[in-house]
Amino acid sequence: MGNGARPAVLAGGIITLEFAAAVTRFVGSTLLPVVADDLGAGNQLGLLIAGSTLGLFIALPLAGRVLHHLGARTTLAAGTVAYIGGLVLAATSQTAWVFALGQLAGGLASGVLGVFGVSAAIEHLDDKIRARVIAASSAMWILPALVGPPVILALEHLAGWRWTLLMPVPIVLIGRLLIVRTVRDDRPQKEAPRPLGRTLLVPLGAACIVLGGGWWPITVLGSVAALAGMVAIMPRGTARLSRGTPAALGAMVLFALGYFGADSLVTVLLTTGFHVSLARAAVVLSAAPLAWALASLAAARFAHRRGKRWFPVVGLTLTAIGTLVLAVQLALDPSYPVALVAWTVAGVGVGLAYPALYLMATTAGTSGFGAAELATAVITAEAIGSLLGQALGGAISNTGESGGLLVSYAVFGVALAAAAGAAVRSGEPGQ
Template sequence: MTTTSAPPRLLFATYLPFAVGAVSLVTLGAFENRATGTVLPVVADELDGLTLFGAASAAPMITYVVATAVAGALADRGGPTRVLRLGAATFAVGQLLASLAPTMLVFAFGRLLSGFAEAFLDIGLTVLMARALPESLRAKVFATFAAAWVVPSLVGPSVAGLIAEHLGWRWVFLLAVVLLVPSFALLLPSMRRTPVEPLASWDAHQRTVARSAAGAAALLAVVTAAGSLAGTAWVTVALTVMVTAVAGLALLVRRVLPDGTLTGTVGIPAVTASRGLAAAAFGTAGSFLPLMLTTTRGLSPALAGVTLTLTGVFWATGSFVHGLDAVQARFAPTTRLRFGFGAITVGLAGPGLLAVDAIPLVPALVLWSIAGLGMGVASPTLSTQMLRLSKKGEEGANSAASNMAASLSGAVGTALGGALVATRADHLEGWVFAVIIATAVLMGALGFRLAPAAGLRPD
């Protein structure tokens, strides 16, 4: 008589602390993201730093690009434990610096550290998952990551606003440091089981990637700054600088991302490209949807903010469906990616038609919810594919490349869209948003076409 062992479950004592700690850490990051956006106007006003408002907003995005490359190399060379420790320490220092900042410049520097911390925690957590969990459990954890954004998206701004009003905005950042402690403590058992390997020397490729990532971050800062000047008398200079900087980014991307990413080669390159297309499509459209609703439809900021709630709820729903055992067993990655990108492409038609007064608000938001559902399926599929296709010791580099593709494409899409908005700021019409969303739809369609290459394992 033979016996078979029970399939692994997240509730097993070996895996549960990691799962709870990882979800807690993602929830903390989501709260920090939503809370900072809420209190940043108060910070700028109190510190007399409105001129640095944009810099404080963009700072984490810029440093995230550089830190992603560094974190990926460190994780592959010495394991995820060291990366997570550095990420947690940097997060704490960044939050403390922001909470104690006497000037807006110091606050912005704290935000720079937050970008580094986010990258190190993202990469470290992903690589630790690859080492700590069997493949069958990873989709479930990625699903809980999406769900972890729902509550912060719903109540984070309100909680942060109440804290800022009754205790002061500095307590928002101090609270994040306090909440970091139990979240990180739950990861310690898994970290102890993952040895801290001696750091190997940087090879030529890793040095090239790090330098190129630094250059990409600098060019991204230039693109963002130039876009804000597109609505001034310097519009010609601003657009020229933007085009030049984007061209430079395209050249650097070839050094930073896996070979074959720009052509969608089967395997990791196609997965990386798909992450970039998803961010360019859904992320760009989502960035401008609240602005479109307030300017072209006259909605209040509160009502326009409902789009963020819909994004969180339906993204989490899609991720939950993706994580079901029946879905994993019945539908191949290619099928899931086709569904995800198909839903994104169809769903983005809603905001596009809304921009030109072609349909009422409710049907448009229903379509937008479908796009959120598609993103909820596509995103964890790409994450699990990245880990499944990565060789041991390459999870960090591949995770870094995937995150970098999403960060760069989303930032460039937002910057270019922002430049178009800036040129028409005095008389913002629906066609401006229609152009932005039409471009996003094209990115979604390209992702749908690339699904077979991202869903297969190379021969």
């Protein structure tokens, strides 16, 4: 294969695996009520949901070590086998615990494959192509979000939920085939991964948050543990927002906390605070990711240039404004059209910010990290921020209907504004 073809094939493989991840996510969430009913697990929904999430967080401290010891090809093969094996185990399960075990295996594999894909992009793709891959990967969530649920339910009706659960397998195999053609000559990475130590606090803290049942002492304890583990995974200076990659990773944590926390409560905000129907709330919910994907595709054309750090600053500022407008509307005079525009603007802001922010968070620069460690750091930053945002939003919003939601969205808006401030420091000196 010519040198010109290798980056294109690798990019195609990474985007294909992202599409498979999106399909897997929507298949699992759409089929959840059917699976729970068939397995008699109506009172064990937390167990059915938690498996894949915990698998991801368990994988994050281990993925770099797996890549270091096994090398690229073996890691890719092992991750693919574990992913498919987890789906098969879940699809053939007769109890909720076996289903959760299959989901756990799938989550582990997804975490390892995610780190592998990002690290391969860091090593083999230049900034211009990486920015476009990041934007295209975001766009891969549009089709499953728009048409996934009805198609999945139709397949479930025709073939049953067990066969439908296996729908992502061919997509994963295609993505693996594309990637393995470009990394077949790679050797195990030279840099040794960071010691495990406190990094294992990440899965421990995540388990407390996910399985704690919303009891605030367990949620707080889990959040503290997860943050301590995350700091151990990040480059030195991330907590202080040191200039360069550390600040970009700090901005990624704050962005994920603010945006994904707000996104998780949009339907509750609109149905409870704005008193609109679930169907109208779903329109607002879908508008932001669609705007995100389209804006990302446009921004990716410029995100690799010298002024790239201003895209996160401007984009995150727009997202903060859109989120705070929702809080102000809730406090004053709720308006559905204003909410629709505000959350769409928030999505546009994310689309402008995300490719460049992700690019700077995965550029070695001042971090001194290798590809696998940078990949682990950026995935951990986004995953922990998202988990904390959802946990924080759930805890605050439970303190009172409109009052709790108002405070939640104010907090999310402030977090996004802080992310924009951190993004100012994300460029290397001289940029």
